[in-house]
Each structure stands twice: as C-alpha cells, then as structure tokens.
Amino acid sequence: MLNTYHIHVKGIVQGVGFRPFVYRLANKMNLKGWVSNTNEGVIIEFNAGATDTAIFYHEITTNPPANAMITYHDIRKIALQEFSEFIIKESGGDAKPDLLLTPDIAICSECKTEITSPSNKRNGYAFTTCLNCGPRYSIVHSLPYDRVNTSMDNLPMCSDCQNEYQDVHNRRHFSQTNSCKSCAINMHLYQSSKAEIKCADDEMIDKVVAAFLNGNIVAVKGIGGYLLMCDATNAAAITTLRNKKNRPAKPLAVLYNNIVLAKADAQLRTCEINALETAGVMIAYTPLLFLITQKFGKPLIATSANISGSPIIYNDEDALENLFTVADLLLSYDRDILIPQDDSVIQFSKQGQKIILRRARGLAPNYFPNPLKELDHSILAMGSELKSAFAITNRKNVYISQYLGDQGGIESQVSYAQTLAHMQQLLKITPEQILIDAHPLYSVSNYGKELSIQQNCNSIITIQHHKAHFGALIAEHHLIDTNKQILGVVWDGTGYGDDGQIWGSEFFLYQQHEMKRIAHLQYFPQLAGDKMSREPRLCALSLLKNFPQYQVQLKDHFSTVEWTYFEKLLSKEQPVFTSSMGRFLDGIACILGIISKQSYEGEAAMLLETLARKSTKKQVDPYTFKLKNGVIEWNHFIEALFIDIQNEIPVVELAWKVFYSLSKCILHIADLYSLHEIGFSGGVFQNVLLNELIADELSGKKQLYFHTQLSPNDECIGFGQLAVHEITKQNQTKPTASVNENNLTQLY
Numbered sequence: 001m002l003n004t005y006h007i008h009v010k011g012i013v014q015g016v017g018f019r020p021f022v023y024r025l026a027n028k029m030n031l032k033g034w035v036s037n038t039n040e041g042v043i044i045e046f047n048a049g050a051t052d053t054a055i056f057y058h059e060i061t062t063n064p065p066a067n068a069m070i071t072y073h074d075i076r077k078i079a080l081q082e083f084s085e086f087i088i089k090e091s092g093g094d095a096k097p098d099l100l101l102t103p104d105i106a107i108c109s110e111c112k113t114e115i116t117s118p119s120n121k122r123n124g125y126a127f128t129t130c131l132n133c134g135p136r137y138s139i140v141h142s143l144p145y146d147r148v149n150t151s152m153d154n155l156p157m158c159s160d161c162q163n164e165y166q167d168v169h170n171r172r173h174f175s176q177t178n179s180c181k182s183c184a185i186n187m188h189l190y191q192s193s194k195a196e197i198k199c200a201d202d203e204m205i206d207k208v209v210a211a212f213l214n215g216n217i218v219a220v221k222g223i224g225g226y227l228l229m230c231d232a233t234n235a236a237a238i239t240t241l242r243n244k245k246n247r248p249a250k251p252l253a254v255l256y257n258n259i260v261l262a263k264a265d266a267q268l269r270t271c272e273i274n275a276l277e278t279a280g281v282m283i284a285y286t287p288l289l290f291l292i293t294q295k296f297g298k299p300l301i302a303t304s305a306n307i308s309g310s311p312i313i314y315n316d317e318d319a320l321e322n323l324f325t326v327a328d329l330l331l332s333y334d335r336d337i338l339i340p341q342d343d344s345v346i347q348f349s350k351q352g353q354k355i356i357l358r359r360a361r362g363l364a365p366n367y368f369p370n371p372l373k374e375l376d377h378s379i380l381a382m383g384s385e386l387k388s389a390f391a392i393t394n395r396k397n398v399y400i401s402q403y404l405g406d407q408g409g410i411e412s413q414v415s416y417a418q419t420l421a422h423m424q425q426l427l428k429i430t431p432e433q434i435l436i437d438a439h440p441l442y443s444v445s446n447y448g449k450e451l452s453i454q455q456n457c458n459s460i461i462t463i464q465h466h467k468a469h470f471g472a473l474i475a476e477h478h479l480i481d482t483n484k485q486i487l488g489v490v491w492d493g494t495g496y497g498d499d500g501q502i503w504g505s506e507f508f509l510y511q512q513h514e515m516k517r518i519a520h521l522q523y524f525p526q527l528a529g530d531k532m533s534r535e536p537r538l539c540a541l542s543l544l545k546n547f548p549q550y551q552v553q554l555k556d557h558f559s560t561v562e563w564t565y566f567e568k569l570l571s572k573e574q575p576v577f578t579s580s581m582g583r584f585l586d587g588i589a590c591i592l593g594i595i596s597k598q599s600y601e602g603e604a605a606m607l608l609e610t611l612a613r614k615s616t617k618k619q620v621d622p623y624t625f626k627l628k629n630g631v632i633e634w635n636h637f638i639e640a641l642f643i644d645i646q647n648e649i650p651v652v653e654l655a656w657k658v659f660y661s662l663s664k665c666i667l668h669i670a671d672l673y674s675l676h677e678i679g680f681s682g683g684v685f686q687n688v689l690l691n692e693l694i695a696d697e698l699s700g701k702k703q704l705y706f707h708t709q710l711s712p713n714d715e716c717i718g719f720g721q722l723a724v725h726e727i728t729k730q731n732q733t734k735p736t737a738s739v740n741e742n743n744l745t746q747l748y
Contacts, residue, residue: 189331
C-alpha cells in the first residue's frame with residue numbers, strides 16, 4: 001500500500017548537490033514526488049510503501065553527498081497525494097531561514113582534470129565549478145541557495161550548460177554556479193595606469209606569469225578577496241612586496257599548485273625566508289589559481305591584498321583604486337564577491353593537535369554541533385576588539401563570522417558592520433539580546449550598544465573577556481552541564497578584568513555552572529598603555545621595576561631621552577596594572593636580547609619559540625614561581641633567569657627553559673588545587689611549542705581540553721560570550737564551587 005511521506009533535512013544541504021542526489025535516488029527506486037530547497041533546508045515529499053520508504057530515508061540520511069552535513073532530519077506520513085513523476089521543485093523562500101550556510105569549496109579533482117584536458121570544452125577555463133566545488137558563501141545574497149540568489153544571477157547559462165544543468169546523469173545537474181567558455185565569466189587585466197589590457201583569457205594568464213618571472217607583483221582576485229602575489233623564490237620581489245605592504249617581518253603564505261610539489265619542494269628552505277624559519281603553505285584552491293601556478297611551475301607568495309592593518313580588498317573598484325600602490329598588474333573577473341574572507345590559517349603540533357590561527361574561508365560561518373540550548377529568540381554576541389568575529393544564534397543554529405580583523409580602524413569597523421548586516425539579512429533575524437565585552441573603550445562593544453537602540457533590542461549584557469575565552473572552550477567540548485571540576489587556563493595579551501585591571505594569565509575553576517577566578521600572575525605596571533603591547537622593551541622595564549640591578553641592563557634598548565622619560569613614568573604610581581602572560585613573555589624576549597620592538601602582534605613570543613626549538617638540552621630544572629593567596633609571584637623566576645644569563649647559558653636553552661617552566665607551572669597549579677580536568681584558551685596557546693610541552697608533561701596525568709573547531713585567540717570570544725550567558729542563566733541556586741585550599745602557599 002502506498003502512502004505519502006514528508007522528509008525534512010537540515011544542515012549543510014544546499015549548494016552541495018543534495019537535490020540531484022535525492023532526484024537520482026528516487027528515480028532509481030521508481031518513486032514519485034518532489035524535492036525542493038527551502039529556507040529551512042531540503043523538503044522531500046513522495047509516495048512509497050513501507051519497505052521502500054525505509055530504504056529511501058536511510059540512504060538519504062546516511063549516504064548524502066560528500067560536502068553535505070546533516071544536523072537534523074525527520075520523516076512523517078501526511079495526507080495521500082498523487083504524483084506523476086519525481087521532480088526537483090522550484091525553491092520556496094518565505095519562511096525564516098533555519099539551516100547552515102554552505103562555505104566556499106576548493107576546486108575538486110574532476111574539475112582540475114577538465115581544465116587541464118585539451119579535448120575538454122573547459123580546458124583552460126578559470127571558473128570551472130560543479131556540484132562539489134566552487135564559491136558558495138562568498139556569493140550568496142539571499143536564501144535558499146539558487147543561482148538567482150547569488151552574484152551569478154546576471155550571468156545566464158549557455159544552451160550547453162543549461163543542458164548539463166537539466167541532465168540527471170550529468171555531474172553538473174542543478175549546479176548553480178555552472179558556466180563554460182561559451183557563457184564565460186570574463187576576466188580583466190589592468191596595468192598600473194589602470195588601463196585595461198585587452199586579450200584572450202589564456203593570454204592574460206601568460207602575461208601574469210611573465211610578470212612573476214620579471215619580479216613583479218600581481219593582484220589576483222580570489223574567491224573571498226584579492227591576493228597580492230609574487231615569485232616565492234625571488235628575494236627581491238618578496239622584499240618589494242614586504243616594503244610596499246608595510247609587512248617587514250610577518251611570515252607570508254606560499255602557494256603551490258598541488259600538495260605533492262609542496263611536500264617535495266626543497267626551495268622551502270630558501271624561499272620566503274623569515275626570522276621564524278617557517279612558511280605557511282596553501283594549495284591552489286580556485287581554477288584560476290590552479291592554472292596560474294601550473295603555468296608558472298614554481299611556488300608563489302600569496303598574501304591578502306590589503307595594506308597592513310586594513311581589511312582584505314574584495315570590491316573591484318576599490319582594488320583598482322588602491323592596489324596599484326603595491327601591484328604592477330591586476331587580474332580581475334566579473335563575478336562579484338559579496339562576503340569578503342581571508343584565507344584560513346591552521347598549524348599542527350607534533351602530537352597532531354590542530355591549532356586554528358585564523359578561522360575564515362572554508363570554515364566560517366557555521367558551528368556544529370551546537371552545544372547551546374535552542375531559544376525562541378536570537379542573541380548577538382559582538383566578540384572582541386582584536387581578531388574580531390561576532391556570533392549569532394538562530395533557533396538551533398549558531399553562526400560565527402569569519403575573522404574580521406582588528407577594529408581599531410574605520411575600514412575594519414565598516415567591514416564588520418557590513419558582514420553583520422549581511423548575515424542578519426540572510427537569516428532574517430533581529431537579536432533580542434546583545435552581548436558585549438566589558439572593556440569600556442572597545443569600539444565593537446560601543447557598536448553593540450548602538451545596535452541595541454537601532455534594532456529595539458530588549459537588553460545588552462557585558463561579559464568579561466577571559467570568562468568568555470573559557471566559556472568558549474567549555475561549550476566547544478559540550479561541558480556546560482558537566483558535574484566535573486575543570487581548571488581553565490586562559491593566557492593572552494589583554495582583556496578588561498572584573499577589578500578594572502588588565503587580565504591575561506587567568507586560572508578559573510568551573511563547576512556546576514559557576515566560573516571562579518582562583519589564580520593569576522602577579523600584576524605588573526601597564527606602562528604607557530597599549531604601547532606596551534607593541535614594545536617588549538617596555539614589558540621588560542615594567543617587569544624589572546623592583547630589580548634595579550637588572551633593569552639597568554635594558555638601557556641599550558632606549559635612547560637617553562626615552563630612558564629618562566620611561567624611568568620617571570615607572571616611578572610614578574601607575575593607574576593600571578596587568579597580569580598578561582603575553583606581555584610577560586614579551587618582556588622575557590627583550591630581557592634575553594631577542595627583540596625590543598615588534599612589527600606585528602605576537603612576534604616576540606614567536607621568536608622566543610623559534611630559539612627554544614633550537615635547544616639541544618631538553619632536561620632542565622624549571623624556573624620557579626610562588627603561589628600566595630591566588631597570586632603567582634614571579635620574582636624567583638626573574639632572579640633565576642638573570643643568574644643563568646650571568647652564567648652565560650645559551651639563549652636557546654634559556655628560551656626552552658621558559659616554556660618548559662610554564663608547562664610545569666600549569667601542572668603544579670592543577671595539583672595544588674587537586675584538579676584533573678584542564679582546559680586551555682587565549683592567544684598564548686597559539687604557541688605550538690607550549691602546547692607540545694603541555695601535552696608531554698600533562699598527558700596521562702590530566703584530561704586536557706584544547707580548541708579544535710575554534711581559534712584559541714580572540715576569534716572565539718563571541719561564541720564564548722554566548723556560552724557564558726547560558727552558563728549564567730543556569731547558575732541559579734547551584735552550590736558554590738569549592739577546591740582543596742590546603743597548603744596553597746607554596747614554592748614550586
């Protein structure tokens with residue numbers, strides 16, 4: 001007996017070939033009905049008997065397309081209907097969206113084969129895509145995901161592409177980004193005078209390759225914004241790019257045609273040389289980049305097209321207006337980018353631990369599985385000022401924006417506002433609550449206050465920065481409702497504390513929905529405000545305030561006028577103090593003579609790590625701290641460090657000993673408080689060596705939690721604000737967290 005059934009599937013189910021997959025399966029089983037995209041995912045209605053229904057439902061939910069991710073599915077019997085065939089029904093988009101957003105997908109192997117096959121009609125076509133690859137999130141302006149709702153709505157398919165689109169047996173059946181040379185997305189090549197160079201597409205690629213060979217810089221439009229590119233084996237070209245982009249030392253990414261070349265390339269030892277002795281590697285992820293790297297035959301530098309500190313340029317007019325201050329040529333194309341995204345950056349420890357440094361293209365904006373409880377209203381979390389990313393809830397889903405940069409400049413603030421507005425438009429949501437960082441001067445928090453007025457928001461709530469860090473980790477590991485006691489170690493550069501000081505080396509206890517600060521690094525003066533975060537010499541001067549016999553050794557890092565000024569400033573009563581582990585490590589790097597001024601955030605700690613890795617002496621006695629009334633005093637640490645310096649212990653050994661001592665510090669704190677579960681968050685835990693030492697020292701002794709889906713840096717703050725808000729709501733009449741406080745004043 002036939003019945004009519006209704007299947008509802010949610011998740012990443014649009015733009016991944018889900019409808020063609022269902023269509024082919026239904027026809028294979030001789031079922032009649034329809035499948036359609038909606039703002040709530042994919043809806044399927046069909047007629048079948050009980051056995052076929054079970055098989056059909058099982059196949060859909062257990063063997064979906066490769067890029068699909070199902071977060072919810074259900075099936076129910078509905079009133080009997082008659083269908084003459086199985087069709088892909090026109091999409092419906094009236095309801096409020098309730099689905100995940102499909103990220104941009106790198107070029108697949110089949111498309112690579114097509115664009116390099118002389119007999120294929122797409123040979124050399126730089127915008128070849130299919131159901132399994134191509135732009136998605138970066139080009140969608142409304143839901144559900146159909147061509148008419150993307151920036152390709154003004155680029156009609158030719159008859160051949162339309163036939164592919166309608167052919168159930170073709171791998172481009174219902175591919176929304178389908179195009180070929182006959183209905184091509186047109187490329188445009190410009191010279192520095194902004195005059196367009198008219199020539200065929202393959203000639204444009206030839207001219208770009210020739211420019212690389214001549215040591216020139218070319219701006220190339222990627223999938224989420226423009227890239228500045230040059231020959232990675234040409235030191236002069238790299239120096240020119242660094243100088244023009246005002247990026248003197250920060251590592252640059254190296255682009256390869258394929259992973260085999262990247263692994264085999266001995267030139268990695270000589271190309272893109274930097275003080276960190278490392279190189280970030282990425283593989284050509286668009287057909288255009290694939291064709292360029294294939295023809296060039298060597299690695300290329302590929303860095304976001306922006307002047308240091310500004311957001312990535314993605315608009316064609318802005319590119320023409322601004323990028324010729326750096327580039328000699330500019331290669332663009334007609335498909336508009338609606339949502340700019342930098343490239344994501346990930347590194348791995350020797351234990352295989354994934355550390356996300358930047359969560360953007362390919363990773364944003366979804367977060368799954370969502371550990372937060374479903375609400376009947378939306379909450380917007382504004383995130384942090386530095387490495388900003390907002391988070392917003394919508395029914396059972398939570399979305400975390402791509403990395404949006406530091407919000408100190410107007411360009412970044414505009415980009416943040418535009419991205420948030422676009423997300424709200426896509427999801428058709430207005431928040432009823434807005435969560436902001438407690439820092440009174442953060443522009444992103446002030447923007448949250450403005451939005452609360454503009455959008456008639458019911459409430460605005462402040463969340464302490466480091467609690468948000470720890471909250472993000474707790475939620476990521478689904479520990480909000482745990483009965484365990486968890487030690488949270490949150491180390492970073494800055495964050496406004498509950499006491500009005502600048503925190504940054506916090507130990508929290510989490511138990512039964514309560515988060516309590518139980519220890520922190522001894523405060524030292526926040527000398528010259530934010531200037532201290534850029535100048536490790538000021539961190540060192542502050543740390544050595546009570547060590548005049550050592551402080552004088554820093555004189556060479558200052559001019560006479562500077563020394564007099566900062567010494568006088570330090571002698572005065574300081575209004576603000578900090579417990580920042582980031583600044584502590586900056587100061588140590590300066591004391592060891594490694595660096596006095598940074599050209600980018602984190603440079604001092606990264607140089608310290610690079611030197612530490614060169615140490616051959618791994619078995620050392622750690623520097624000691626003293627814990628007294630929850631304050632980790634570091635005077636013993638400093639005194640022992642200077643004894644080692646006076647004894648002419650090699651700097652590489654001292655650098656290793658610093659990180660080793662920090663890992664031991666964490667273990668001792670956990671033992672003193674009798675805590676077995678330890679979680680880590682904050683920008684300091686981007687340091688791979690520190691993570692490795694923690695794993696070496698604590699694995700097997702403690703249960704360790706690190707971020708794996710989110711970055712430990714401030715990009716996780718928005719999500720953490722949501723988590724702390726939920727924790728706070730649940731902390732009604734819970735017992736107060738307690739720990740073993742016997743013998744907590746100890747030297748270790």
